[in-house]
Amino acid sequence: MYSQQLRTAIYGFFKRSHHLQLNCIDLQLNCIDLQLSCIDLQLSCIDLQLSCIDLQLNCIDLQLSCIDLQLSCIDLQLSCIDLQLSCIDLQLSCIDLQLSCIDLQLSCIDLQLSCIDLQLSCIDLQSLNYPFLHFTDSFFVVMGTLKI
Numbered sequence: 001m002y003s004q005q006l007r008t009a010i011y012g013f014f015k016r017s018h019h020l021q022l023n024c025i026d027l028q029l030n031c032i033d034l035q036l037s038c039i040d041l042q043l044s045c046i047d048l049q050l051s052c053i054d055l056q057l058n059c060i061d062l063q064l065s066c067i068d069l070q071l072s073c074i075d076l077q078l079s080c081i082d083l084q085l086s087c088i089d090l091q092l093s094c095i096d097l098q099l100s101c102i103d104l105q106l107s108c109i110d111l112q113l114s115c116i117d118l119q120l121s122c123i124d125l126q127s128l129n130y131p132f133l134h135f136t137d138s139f140f141v142v143m144g145t146l147k148i
Helices: 002-129
Strands: 134-136 139-142 145-147
Antiparallel strands (some): 134 139
16 A cells, blocks of 8 residues: 555656646747747847838938039039129120220211311312312312312
């Protein structure tokens, strides 16, 4: 009977020990599952970080493109300013040319007035010396003979 009790106790011990071992194995498997889940989470975090880095690089590329565009705009504005200055220079040259033309026209008018004065003096002089000459259409007609 003692051996029966010992056998039952040993059997119970092994049964409980086997049950505890199974529980430990289940716990270890649960821990492995948790560790794998943690690894999955870490990999997801790494993927997210890489996506963030990609986004940041895209943002940097966009910013550089914006800077390039701004520099191009500044270059274009400077070219426009240069063109406007050239236009102003051309307009000033045109004004100078117009003023020179006005001066030339005034000189021509002065010359024409001097010519008229000279012609009038010639007519006065000829009418004193040659009363038979008369002035017609800027030609002098002398006794039916045409002289220029």
